[in-house]
Amino acid sequence: MNSENKEFTDLLDAIRYVYGYDFTDYSEASVKRRINNFMTNRKIETIDMLGKVILKDERLFEEFIQDISVTVTEMFRDPAFYKSLRNNIIKRLATYPFIKIWIAGCATGEEVYSIAMLFKEEGLLNRTLIYATDINQKSLQIAKEGVYPLENMKQYTSNYQKAGGKMSFSEYYIAKYNSVLLDKSLKQNIVFAAHNLAIDKSFNEFQLIICRNVLIYFNQKLQNNVINLFYESLCPFGFLGLGNKESLLYADKKKHFQDVDRNEKIFMKNE
Amino acid sequence: MKMINADKKLGAIVIGTSAGGLTALSILLEKIPPIYPLPLIVVQHRSKDQKTLLEEVLQPKCKIQIKQADEKEKIEKGIVYIAPPDYHLLIEKDLTFSLSCDELVLYSRPSIDVLFESAAIAYKDGLIGIILTGANSDGAAGLQTIKKHGGITIAQSPAEATFPRMPSSAIDNGGVMYILTLKEIQEIILSYR
Numbered sequence: 252m253n254s255e256n257k258e259f260t261d262l263l264d265a266i267r268y269v270y271g272y273d274f275t276d277y278s279e280a281s282v283k284r285r286i287n288n289f290m291t292n293r294k295i296e297t298i299d300m301l302g303k304v305i306l307k308d309e310r311l312f313e314e315f316i317q318d319i320s321v322t323v324t325e326m327f328r329d330p331a332f333y334k335s336l337r338n339n340i341i342k343r344l345a346t347y348p349f350i351k352i353w354i355a356g357c358a359t360g361e362e363v364y365s366i367a368m369l370f371k372e373e374g375l376l377n378r379t380l381i382y383a384t385d386i387n388q389k390s391l392q393i394a395k396e397g398v399y400p401l402e403n404m405k406q407y408t409s410n411y412q413k414a415g416g417k418m419s420f421s422e423y424y425i426a427k428y429n430s431v432l433l434d435k436s437l438k439q440n441i442v443f444a445a446h447n448l449a450i451d452k453s454f455n456e457f458q459l460i461i462c463r464n465v466l467i468y469f470n471q472k473l474q475n476n477v478i479n480l481f482y483e484s485l486c487p488f489g490f491l492g493l494g495n496k497e498s499l500l501y502a503d504k505k506k507h508f509q510d511v512d513r514n515e516k517i518f519m520k521n522e
Numbered sequence: 523m524k525m526i527n528a529d530k531k532l533g534a535i536v537i538g539t540s541a542g543g544l545t546a547l548s549i550l551l552e553k554i555p556p557i558y559p560l561p562l563i564v565v566q567h568r569s570k571d572q573k574t575l576l577e578e579v580l581q582p583k584c585k586i587q588i589k590q591a592d593e594k595e596k597i598e599k600g601i602v603y604i605a606p607p608d609y610h611l612l613i614e615k616d617l618t619f620s621l622s623c624d625e626l627v628l629y630s631r632p633s634i635d636v637l638f639e640s641a642a643i644a645y646k647d648g649l650i651g652i653i654l655t656g657a658n659s660d661g662a663a664g665l666q667t668i669k670k671h672g673g674i675t676i677a678q679s680p681a682e683a684t685f686p687r688m689p690s691s692a693i694d695n696g697g698v699m700y701i702l703t704l705k706e707i708q709e710i711i712l713s714y715r
Contacts, residue, residue, distance in 0.1 A: 256615075278620040280612035280640040285624075323625050467593050467609075467621045474594075496593045496606060496621050 258298040259283065269306055272316060272386075273449045276473035285319040292318075313388075320387045322358040322464065325406065326365045329495055330413035332463070333369055335515040337415050340490050341373045344458055350379040353457045353484065355448060355477075356465030357383035360394025361407075364423075365414075366461065367437040372417045376440060382455065384446035395443045397433040401426055448477050453484040460485060464494035471501050478502040482520065491518045530674075532714065533617075533648035534597070535560055536641045538634030538664065540567035540656035542684030547580060547654070549704050550711065551602060554586040559714055562602045563591070563611070563641065565632045567660070570608045577604045591619045605632035612640040628660045638664025647672030652707060653698070654678045656688025666697030676700045676707055 260275070263282075267273045274282055286301070293311075295301045305312045327333050344350050350370075357363050363383040370376040385391050408420040424431035446454070448465065460481050466474045481491055482504045491508065493516040499505045508518040539546060543566045551562070566576055577588045584602070591603040597617045605611035609621040610632050627633035638651050638661060651668040653661045655678060665675045677698040680686035692698050702710075 278612070278614065278622075280614050280620050280643070281622045281624070283643070284612070284636065284640065323623050464623045467623070471594055494623075496609060498593070501594065 255298070258302075259286075262286075262298055262302045265302055265306055266312075270312060270316075271450070272447070274319070276449065276470050276476075278468050278470055281468055282319065289315060289318045317387055317389045321390060322356065322387075322468075324358045324361045324464075325403065325410065326361045327407060327410035327414045327416075328362065328365075328463070329515075330410045330415075332492065332495070332515045332517075333365060333414035335512045335517055336366075336492065337369060337373065339511050339517065340459070341369075341375070343488075344490075345373070345375060347458055348378065350375060350459070351455060351457045352379060352381045352459045352461065353455070354381060354383045355446070355460060355462040355481075357385050357391075357394055357443070358387070359390045359399075360397065360443070361399070362461065362463065363394060363441060363443075364397065364433055364437055365411075367441060368411075368416070368418075368423060369414075371437065376437075379440055381441045382457075383441055383443050386445065386447045386449075388445060391443050391445060395438075397435075397438060398430050399424075399433070401429050401431050404431060448480070449473060453480055455484065456486050457484055457489060458486055459490045459492070461492040462494075463492065464497070466497045467494065475502050478504055482507060485520045487520065487522055489520045491520070492516065493518070531648055532560055532650065533645040534613075534641065535562045535650045535652065535711065536638055536668075537562060537564045537652045537654065538638065538656070538661040538688075539565075539654035540630070540658060540660065540685070540688060542655035542657075543567075544576070544579065545684070546678065546704060547576075548583050550654070550708055551580060551584045551586065551588075553708060553712060554584065554602075555715065556585045556587065556600065558586055558600045561597050561599050562586075562711075563597070563605075563613070563637065564602060565605045565611060565634045565637045567630050567632070567634075567656070567658075568607060572607070575604070575607070577602075580604075591621075593619065593621045595619050605637065607632075610636040612636060613644040614640075615644050617644060628658055630658070630660050634661035635664040639667045642667045642671040642673060645671075645673065649673035650676065650710075652676045652678075653689050653692045654704075655683035655685045657685045658687060659691035659695075661688060662692040662695035662697060664697075665692050666695055669697045669699060674699060676702055676710070678707065679703050 411420040511517040588602040612620045677689035680690045
């Protein structure tokens with residue numbers, strides 16, 4: 252191992268030891284890139300120096316966590332995924348008297364509200380509870396507020412329509428200056444909470460777990476652990492929705508799931 | 523092309539392009555034999571609403587296998603890997619792919635810089651980086667990183683490129699070792715067999 256690499260793994264070990272955040276099983280290339288961006292923006296020249304400052308300065312560490320764990324998302328990203336949820340699993344979920352959903356790695360909440368809209372339109376939202384979790388506190392704060400840039404609405408409206416939306420998308424928000432405030436009734440059945448997939452355990456049993464474009468940031472070992480966590484957290488015949496490019500290919504529990512929609516990466520727990 | 527030492531031990535070739543890239547890539551890849559000692563990894567900027575995938579367009583024109591790079595897939599020689607639409611493509615030290623949905627870089631996802639920079643770290647001096655025709659400056663920083671790690675860097679001659687901005691930016695940025703025509707780049711690729 253060369254010295255630059257040792258510095259890098261030492262940094263992640265120190266962060267885990269001092270702050271309890273574990274990035275050691277993240278995809279290294281992405282984490283390195285984010286750490287490099289953080290260093291460039293803060294004019295910190297070496298990893299060694301970065302370690303010295305963030306291990307002492309808790310506020311800077313908060314910013315560091317926020318920068319390197321932020322994920323980019325949009326409403327109804329990959330409309331075909333939502334269309335498939337609507338066509339393939341809503342009817343089955345409707346047979347439950349009460350539906351619990353976990354959206355893991357919800358980032359700034361765009362997907363959470365997309366799901367809430369979909370369930371509202373299908374008449375299920377009032378008996379659904381959505382747990383939306385993320386590692387990043389600042390992202391969760393944005394998610395809770397439900398205020399988004401107006402400039403994104405054109406893209407979201409187009410996504411919404413492609414996803415089979417039944418209303419006019421503009422009915423879901425009030426525009427003010429350059430922002431939109433989402434319809435507050437969408438929030439009623441959503442609980443936003445911090446959860447770290449790399450270290451935290453199962454906390455409930457769900458009929459549906461959605462975790463899209465989060466596993467790609469983890470190495471195979473952590474991906475496998477997280478799939479195990481989802482398996483434990485799903486009720487029998489519960490559903491799991493992953494990102495477009497994610498799969499159960501390398502997971503130990505692969506055989507315990509069956510495809511519901513192979514293209515859209517929607518799976519059902521076997522028993 | 524005597525300047526480039528064909529005996530140098532190589533791990534991969536990475537290629538970045540945007541506007542005009544489909545034609546340039548077709549020319550560059552069509553003659554590569556199905557058994558080839560290196561992987562080639564390609565980022566082309568395309569609209570995410572394109573109906574056909576780049577690999578589907580290129581495969582009928584080429585002898586070498588062309589496929590979309592999969593998450594955590596092991597990189598094998600003799601395959602042209604294409605970055606999937608709307609994801610950044612990165613290379614891990616263990617020579618597998620990672621994808622990311624991080625923010626756009628220079629208005630682009632996939633970003634050439636993101637691929638090139640991670641490839642430079644993974645392959646060090648065993649890498650050739652090539653920038654072809656394109657209408658923005660993505661790839662300029664990435665080529666410089668490849669050069670810094672001891673790899674070989676090539677830009678398509680702006681005079682020949684359908685859209686010269688991308689190779690010109692790379693040249694202006696100082697990361698380009700060789701400015702060549704498509705035909706000359708093709709010869710270099712074919713000299714590794």
